[in-house]
Amino acid sequence: MIYTITVNPAIDYVIELTQLTLGEVNRTENYHFLAGGKGINVSQILNQLEQENTAWGFVGGFSGGELARQVAAKGITSDFVEIKDQTRINVKLKAGQETEINGAGPEISATEIEAFKTKLQNLQEGDTVVMSGSLTPSLPANFYQSLIPVIKERGAEFVVDTTGQALLDTLAYEPLVIKPNHHELAELFTTTFANDDELVVAARKLLDRGAQHVLISMAGAGGYLVTRDHVYHANAAKGTVVNSVGAGDSMVAGFVGTFARTKDPVESFKIGMACGGATTFTKDIANASQIAAIIPQIEVVEVS
Numbered sequence: 001m002i003y004t005i006t007v008n009p010a011i012d013y014v015i016e017l018t019q020l021t022l023g024e025v026n027r028t029e030n031y032h033f034l035a036g037g038k039g040i041n042v043s044q045i046l047n048q049l050e051q052e053n054t055a056w057g058f059v060g061g062f063s064g065g066e067l068a069r070q071v072a073a074k075g076i077t078s079d080f081v082e083i084k085d086q087t088r089i090n091v092k093l094k095a096g097q098e099t100e101i102n103g104a105g106p107e108i109s110a111t112e113i114e115a116f117k118t119k120l121q122n123l124q125e126g127d128t129v130v131m132s133g134s135l136t137p138s139l140p141a142n143f144y145q146s147l148i149p150v151i152k153e154r155g156a157e158f159v160v161d162t163t164g165q166a167l168l169d170t171l172a173y174e175p176l177v178i179k180p181n182h183h184e185l186a187e188l189f190t191t192t193f194a195n196d197d198e199l200v201v202a203a204r205k206l207l208d209r210g211a212q213h214v215l216i217s218m219a220g221a222g223g224y225l226v227t228r229d230h231v232y233h234a235n236a237a238k239g240t241v242v243n244s245v246g247a248g249d250s251m252v253a254g255f256v257g258t259f260a261r262t263k264d265p266v267e268s269f270k271i272g273m274a275c276g277g278a279t280t281f282t283k284d285i286a287n288a289s290q291i292a293a294i295i296p297q298i299e300v301v302e303v304s
């Protein structure tokens, strides 16, 4: 079983208009309220890949109710902790370019946090836990890290989709996969990369520090999978980009979901790239047929 953890899920309020004029009354041409948050997006892709999973997290208020309703309507199993405060609403403004305004997130009480932590006792050997997205202001900065020992004790694998020092702090616990984009990878080493060889050298350092697999995403420029023995490159799919929300989550989900089934990192990389591309070319998180249509486009080549 794969569990996704979204401590700070959101309703993504996607607004489309041709042009935004600051300081004026603007009117939307199209809008959607979508269940969002990085782990929720991971669950959506896992569901499309027919990979059994359960979404964990905190939901509250009318927005949390709508989020839980949408998650259930999509056939995703969830086991949320209900909180008193309100799930945030993140504004995704598509007016030529995309602008995002993400809420800080709700208050979560100590009792609610404890109720959440007891869920980890359900973990079994062979499970995988994917933790994604921002923390709410009431959670300590090391919240994800504090869950890892419990996850490992129960024989489960984990993935934390985060960046910077928080990512580095997880490496000693041997995450199944990490997926920095190339900018995040450069920031980890406070450098800029002159070429792809330097990217790979940096990825190897993360393997040396404990990561089991390193994916480097480079948006439309393709990606790398770096394992202890080999380096693979994949092209990005070709299509019209209509959405940048959730591409990274889709790639993580594609990798984790496929790896759970096959234990094959190369196949998992390929499906991850396809899921990322499929979400980029659609208004919401991609569905199974959109993913299937992209898979034949992805070619993985062993570089070394």
Ligand SMILES: Nc1ncnc2c1ncn2[C@@H]1O[C@H](COP(=O)(O)OP(=O)(O)OP(=O)(O)O)[C@@H](O)[C@H]1O
Pocket (backbone or CB within 6 Å): 181, 216, 217, 218, 219, 220, 221, 222, 223, 236, 237, 238, 239, 241, 244, 245, 246, 247, 248, 249, 251, 272, 273, 274, 275, 276, 277, 280
């Ligand atoms: N322009 C694009 N064309 C094709 N595929 C894309 C494009 N942008 C993103 N993707 C797909 O999505 C994956 C993740 O994208 P990206 O490298 O932007 O990650 P990210 O920065 O984590 O994403 P996010 O915008 O969700 O934070 C890429 O590896 C690729 O598979």
Ligand SMILES: O=P(O)(O)OC[C@@]1(O)O[C@H](CO)[C@@H](O)[C@@H]1O
Pocket (backbone or CB within 6 Å): 008, 010, 012, 035, 036, 037, 038, 041, 090, 100, 102, 132, 133, 134, 135, 245, 246, 247, 248, 249
């Ligand atoms: O504020 P966070 O938790 O960093 O990111 C939240 C978020 O932007 O991430 C998803 C896309 O990756 C969206 O569904 C959601 O609104």
